[in-house]
Amino acid sequence: MSSRSFHSVFMVAxxxxxxxxxYLVSLRVxxxxxxxxxxxxxxxxxxxxxRVLQTEIxxxxxxxxxxxxxxxxxxxxxxxxxxxxxxSFELAQLVRPEHKLQFQAPVVLASAPAPTPPKALGQPxxxxxxxxxxxxxxxxxxxxxxxxxxxxxxARTVVALPQTTARSTDKPATAAKLxxxxxxxxxxxxxxxxxxxxxxxxxxxxxxTKSRPSPKKSVDKPIVExxxxxxxxVRLAKVDPLAPLPARHSNHSKEIAAER
Amino acid sequence: MNAPTPALVAPRxxxxxxxxxxxxxxxxxxxxxxxxMLVYAGIVAIIALRILYLAAFGDHAGRKxxxxxxxxxxxxxxxxxxxxxxxTIDAWTIAVHPNKVIGDKLxxxxxxxxxxPERSEEQYFALLRSGKTFFYLxxxxxxxxxxxxxxxxxxxLAIEREPDRLYPQTTLAAHVIGFTNIDGRxxxxxxxxxxxxxxxxxxxGTPLVLSISSKVQQALxxxxxxxxxxxxxxxxxGVVMDVHTGEVLAMTxxxxxxxxxxxxxxxxxxxxxxxxxxxxxxxxxxPFTLAMAMDSGVVSGPAxxxxxxxxxxxxxxxxxxxxxxxxxxxxAEIMMESxxxxxxxxxxxxxxxRQKAWLKKMGFxxxxxIELKEKGRPLTPGSRWGPFETMTIxxxxxxxxxxxxxxxxxxxxxxxxxxxxxxxxxxxPGHPLAPGRRVFSADTSYxxxxxxxxxxxxGTGRKADAPGYRVGGKTGTAQKLIDGHYSKxxxxxxxxxxxxxxxxxxxxxxxxxxxxxxxxxxGFTTAGWNVAPVVSKTVSxxxxxxxxxxxxxxxxxxxxxxxxxxxxxxxxxxxxx
Numbered sequence: 002m003s004s005r006s007f008h009s010v011f012m013v014a015x016x017x018x019x020x021x022x023x024y025l026v027s028l029r030v031x032x033x034x035x036x037x038x039x040x041x042x043x044x045x046x047x048x049x050x051x052r053v054l055q056t057e058i059x060x061x062x063x064x065x066x067x068x069x070x071x072x073x074x075x076x077x078x079x080x081x082x083x084x085x086x087x088x089s090f091e092l093a094q095l096v097r098p099e100h101k102l103q104f105q106a107p108v109v110l111a112s113a114p115a116p117t118p119p120k121a122l123g124q125p126x127x128x129x130x131x132x133x134x135x136x137x138x139x140x141x142x143x144x145x146x147x148x149x150x151x152x153x154x155x156a157r158t159v160v161a162l163p164q165t166t167a168r169s170t171d172k173p174a175t176a177a178k179l180x181x182x183x184x185x186x187x188x189x190x191x192x193x194x195x196x197x198x199x200x201x202x203x204x205x206x207x208x209x210t211k212s213r214p215s216p217k218k219s220v221d222k223p224i225v226e227x228x229x230x231x232x233x234x235v236r237l238a239k240v241d242p243l244a245p246l247p248a249r250h251s252n253h254s255k256e257i258a259a260e261r
Numbered sequence: 262m263n264a265p266t267p268a269l270v271a272p273r274x275x276x277x278x279x280x281x282x283x284x285x286x287x288x289x290x291x292x293x294x295x296x297x298m299l300v301y302a303g304i305v306a307i308i309a310l311r312i313l314y315l316a317a318f319g320d321h322a323g324r325k326x327x328x329x330x331x332x333x334x335x336x337x338x339x340x341x342x343x344x345x346x347x348x349t350i351d352a353w354t355i356a357v358h359p360n361k362v363i364g365d366k367l368x369x370x371x372x373x374x375x376x377x378p379e380r381s382e383e384q385y386f387a388l389l390r391s392g393k394t395f396f397y398l399x400x401x402x403x404x405x406x407x408x409x410x411x412x413x414x415x416x417x418l419a420i421e422r423e424p425d426r427l428y429p430q431t432t433l434a435a436h437v438i439g440f441t442n443i444d445g446r447x448x449x450x451x452x453x454x455x456x457x458x459x460x461x462x463x464x465x466g467t468p469l470v471l472s473i474s475s476k477v478q479q480a481l482x483x484x485x486x487x488x489x490x491x492x493x494x495x496x497x498x499g500v501v502m503d504v505h506t507g508e509v510l511a512m513t514x515x516x517x518x519x520x521x522x523x524x525x526x527x528x529x530x531x532x533x534x535x536x537x538x539x540x541x542x543x544x545x546x547x548p549f550t551l552a553m554a555m556d557s558g559v560v561s562g563p564a565x566x567x568x569x570x571x572x573x574x575x576x577x578x579x580x581x582x583x584x585x586x587x588x589x590x591x592x593a594e595i596m597m598e599s600x601x602x603x604x605x606x607x608x609x610x611x612x613x614x615r616q617k618a619w620l621k622k623m624g625f626x627x628x629x630x631i632e633l634k635e636k637g638r639p640l641t642p643g644s645r646w647g648p649f650e651t652m653t654i655x656x657x658x659x660x661x662x663x664x665x666x667x668x669x670x671x672x673x674x675x676x677x678x679x680x681x682x683x684x685x686x687x688x689x690p691g692h693p694l695a696p697g698r699r700v701f702s703a704d705t706s707y708x709x710x711x712x713x714x715x716x717x718x719x720g721t722g723r724k725a726d727a728p729g730y731r732v733g734g735k736t737g738t739a740q741k742l743i744d745g746h747y748s749k750x751x752x753x754x755x756x757x758x759x760x761x762x763x764x765x766x767x768x769x770x771x772x773x774x775x776x777x778x779x780x781x782x783x784g785f786t787t788a789g790w791n792v793a794p795v796v797s798k799t800v801s802x803x804x805x806x807x808x809x810x811x812x813x814x815x816x817x818x819x820x821x822x823x824x825x826x827x828x829x830x831x832x833x834x835x836x837x838x
Contacts, residue, residue, distance in 0.1 A: 027316045048331040049351075056348050059429040064479040072483075079802040082729025082811030 334424040336458065336465035338438055338451055340475045341510075341687045345429055345468075346438050347452065347520075352401040352425035355410050355418065359389050359396075362417030366390060369415055373398065376409050401425050428520045434478045436533040437471065437512050437633070437685055440520035448523060449531065451685060454632045470687045472508035477501055480802040481511040485771060488795045489515050492776035492786075498534035499795075500668040501803065502768045504759065506688045507672060507681035507695075509631070510767070510807075512536075512665065537635040539661040540772065543739030544599045544721075544788075545757040546657030546667075548709060550608050551596060552674055553619045556705045559610040563593040563712060563822045573602040576649035580605050583787075591825035596712045597720035599736065601656045608655020609648065616651050620660075622700045623673055623680065629666045630682035637663050657737060658747075664755070668770040671757050675765035678706040710817040714762040718819075719826065725756055725793035727800040729811025734758030734769075734796065736788035741775065751775050754788035758796045761809050763817045771795050 071077045086092050338347035355377075362369060370385035377399055380388075388396065398418075399406065407420055426441045439450020446460075447453035451471060458464050481499045489497040501511040514534040518526030532538065554560040569586035572579050582602050586594070595603030608616065620626050620641075628636040640661035642650040653659040662670075665683060673680040678701030686692045713733035716722045721736045737755040740747040755772040759765045771792045782790035804811070 024316060031316075045331050052331065052333075052348065053350055056345065056350055056427060056429055059345055060427070060431075063430045064433055064475055065431060065483075068479060068483050079798075080805070081801075082727075082813060085729075085805070085811050087810075 330466060332462070332466045334465075335426065335441070335445060335460055337468035338459070338471060339468045340434075340471055340473045340478075341508075342474060342476075343470075344475045346434065346471065346473070346475065348427050348429065349424050350427050351422040352427070353404065353407045354400050354421050354423050354425075355398045355402050355407065356395060356421065357389070357398055358417050358419060359391060359393055360417075362389060362415060364415050364417075369413065369417075372413055373410075376406060395419075401427075430475060431519050431521060432517045433475060433482065434471075434473050434511070434513065435517045435520050436514045436535065436635075437473055437509070438520060440523040442523075449635065450533075450633060453634055470689070470691075471685050472503075472510060472687045473512070473685065474510045474806070476806050477803045478511040478513065480806075481769075481771075481799050482513045482515075482517070484795050484799045484802070485513060485773075486515055488773060488776075488791060492773060492779060492782075492791045494773045494776040494791075496529075496534055496774035498538065498664045498770075498772045498774075499799075500535055500665050500768070500770045501799075502665075502668045502672050502683060502770075504672045504676045504765050504768055505681075507669070507683045508688055509665070509668075509683055509685050511803075512685075514538075533633075533635045534772070534774070535664045536629060536631060536633055537637045537663070539637040539639055539663050540753055540755075540774075541658055541661045541739045541742070542664070542667055542755045542757075542772070543657040543737035543753070544601075544604075545735050545737030545755050545770075546654070546660070547596065547599065547604045548674060548713060548735055548757075549619070549623070549670055550604055550611065550616075550655040551592065551712070552701050552705050552709055553611050553616065554607045555708065556678075556701050557611060557615055560592060560607060562708060563591060563596075564825045565592050566590065567592070567595065567603050567606055569595070569600055569603050573605060575605060575609070575652055576647070578649055580652070590827075593712060593715060593822040593825040594827065596735075597715050597826060599716075599721050604656040605652035608652050611651070611655070613646060613648060613651040616654060617646065619700075620654075622698075623670050624682075625660070625662055625666060625670065629663055629669065631665065632685055639663070639666065657739060664770050664772050667755070667757055668768045671759055671768045671770070673700050674706060674709055675759050675768070676706070677703045708821065710762050710765065711819050711821045713759065714817050714819065715822045715826065717758070721787075721789045722756065722758075722793050722796075724789055725758055725796040725800075727760070727797045727804065729813050730800050730804045730809060731761040731763055731812075731816060732758050732796065732800055733760070733762035733765075733817070736793060738787040738789075750786070752786045754786065754792045756788055756792040756796050758800070760800055760804060761812075761815070763815050766809060767804075767807060769796055769799060771799070 086095075333349045335349040337345055337349070339345050366389040367386055370382050370389055373385045374380065374382040398410075400423075402410075410418060411420055424445070426445065428435075428438065428440075435450075437450050439452035439454075440448045441452050442448045447456035451469065452459065455469055459469060478501075481501055485497045485499045488494070497513075497515040499511065499513045500509060502509050512535045514532065516530045518530040523531075534540075551560070555562065566589050569582075569588065569590045571585040571587045572581055574580075580602050582598075582600050584598055584600075585602070586598070586600065590600070590603060592603070592607075594600070595607075611619075617626075624630060625639060626641060628638050642654070642659050650659050669680075669683050672683075676697075678699055679697040680700045681697040682695055684692070684695070688694050710733060713735060714731065715733075716735055717726050717732050722734055725734055725736075726732055734757050737757070739753045739755070740749065741751045741753050742748075743751060753772065753774055754776055755770065757768070757770045759768050773792050773795075776786050776791045778784045778786050
């Protein structure tokens with residue numbers, strides 16, 4: 002009964018709600034539209050401002066003004082016909098690489114030490130008293146196919162090794178000097194044993210923990226024999242004989258003298 | 262209170278009658294009330310429906326006009342690259358209502374004289390006391406000035422914004438753009454020719470795109486201005502035109518004026534020498550005569566030999582040359598040395614009727630077909646057009662055309678012989694290329710290339726050459742007609758050039774009015790000395806902008822003409838022998 006009697010009320014209420022909903026939607030639409038139009042009018046205002054600014058810039062930078070500056074202040078003129086290039090090839094043709102002698106490059110080394118080796122090699126052979134056969138045999142062969150920096154370090158360190166182990170009796174003083182140069186922190190360690198220990202410690206740490214030191218040495222040794230002959234001439238040749246570098250040269254020669 | 266109801270008490274007859282009347286009255290009232298209510302309800306319903314309708318579909322109260330883009334009060338004019346040449350902006354205007362001034366007028370006059378020194382204190386005071394209702398103090402005032410005037414705080418001063426036409430490039434292409442008068446209507450140039458387009462609210466939103474290229478225009482105007490100053494000429498004109506479309510890329514007339522202040526310009530400055538002025542342009546006409554002769558078959562080509570005496574007697578007159586051959590010479594040589602005697606004979610072979618027909622076809626006998634309203638009517642011999650006049654027209658005397666018409670003629674000649682009317686509107690989607698009409702044959706057009714290139718390579722126009730750009734063209738030195746006689750000393754020099762000559766794309770016509778001799782020209786006032794260098798300088802500036810790449814290895818087919826030119830050295834040798 003109640004539902005029947007309230008039927009009309011529900012109908013009215015639902016109609017009112019629907020109408021209100023519709024009205025709210027339209028209100029919302031209208032307000033959105035108004036906001037949009039505000040933005041549009043802002044755009045128009047901005048366009049007008051932009052025009053004003055563009056016009057001002059255009060007027061200040063007008064072509065006759067630029068012409069006056071170009072002709073009067075900067076003395077610019079139109080490019081000639083031969084100043085135009087057709088493409089990247091013509092551009093590249095204009096710039097030829099300048100042929101410069103690079104003294105540090107190994108290319109110079111291949112020819113430079115040719116007259117000097119007998120002297121350079123003769124001296125260390127006498128001083129070292131190590132392996133004259135290996136030194137005299139192949140100086141020029143190796144120079145051409147060498148990477149100096151990589152071999153210098155292992156060669157040097159290992160150079161000390163055979164001296165101390167095999168030919169320790171001949172000249173311990175030179176060996177001690179070499180070691181001094183290398184091991185910076187330990188000035189008192191002239192003996193061979195600590196160096197070997199140090200090597201033994203450092204090498205496995207760097208390469209691998211389980212690898213034995215003896216096979217590694219055997220691998221190094223052939224390198225050592227060749228490198229030994231190579232290192233010194235390379236070091237000498239690094240200083241260009243023609244280069245006017247007195248300071249460097251003297252330093253280097255002192256170093257060599259000290260080594261000797 | 263307890264009055265009996267009529268239903269319970271038997272009414273009296275009078276009362277009955279009365280009741281009947283009341284009932285009738287009541288019924289009538291009910292009817293009327295009902296009617297009124299219905300009307301009311303109807304109105305309410307209409308209003309409600311209208312509100313609902315408006316809520317659903319209508320505009321809301323704060324709605325503005327449909328503005329989605331800024332529409333200026335007068336359309337913009339831009340060049341072919343979109344560089345604005347004319348714009349309408351809101352400018353500040355300072356005015357005064359003398360009757361509304363409440364402060365001390367003398368003090369106000371003092372302050373105004375301090376801020377705007379163009380009038381004196383006394384003048385301002387007189388204006389303020391004049392009793393007039395309104396007058397302008399300054400139009401297009403700077404914001405600083407407006408601020409300062411506003412700070413005076415006088416209510417009689419009116420500071421308003423009003424649309425104002427501004428030409429950002431000032432004198433650039435002033436004659437093409439024109440100017441607007443004080444009412445904002447076009448006074449000259451494109452402003453006048455396209456006034457309805459620029460002021461129509463439907464069309465003014467899109468700018469008017471001219472075919473002018475402001476960079477080319479600037480180069481031409483600057484070089485021509487330099488030459489005019491250097492040679493103390495009284496006037497100059499120049500046109501650069503696209504050969505294939507007839508678009509005018511640059512058109513200048515000097516002296517020019519500033520369209521921002523058209524009131525200050527003199528009539529001489531306003532005069533458009535390129536379209537309104539007609540001039541006897543002299544030898545620049547010769548290529549047309551030769552083309553007519555070659556096209557109609559009276560001359561076979563550059564190889565044909567003509568007799569070129571020192572002086573040619575013709576129809577009771579004598580025709581002279583500046584550098585007479587005095588021997589038989591080829592057509593190529595006649596062209597190269599710009600021989601009047603040779604060209605007069607060629608024109609005579611063409612004949613009056615054919616010459617008239619050709620000139621008509623080329624548009625030389627009518628006003629030039631361009632949108633501008635400032636167009637001059639060409640001057641021809643008219644009824645006196647006899648065989649001698651035909652000869653003089655053959656070398657450019659006796660016919661006066663506008664420089665733009667000359668450019669148009671060269672464009673026709675080198676566009677394969679097809680005429681396109683010149684236009685100052687950019688050819689594009691909104692303005693398609695007008696159909697052309699054939700005037701010369703394509704073969705004639707092709708053969709003219711090497712002939713005109715020869716003039717620049719070896720002939721009178723050597724100074725017009727811009728290395729790499731293959732300029733070809735013809736010089737023209739016309740004696741000015743002063744008091745009915747051709748002056749011996751006062752000239753009008755012109756050069757009509759085409760580049761690149763191996764594939765013609767642009768025409769350049771340059772004219773100097775009364776150039777004077779300078780030490781560099783060794784006293785000469787002929788075209789080869791004064792206008793030809795302008796062409797060289799202008800072409801080397803504009804050609805790269807127009808996409809013409811310099812190439813030292815390209816030339817038109819010079820083998821067609823070079824064998825028929827007798828070298829100066831050879832000539833000497835032969836004379837020795």
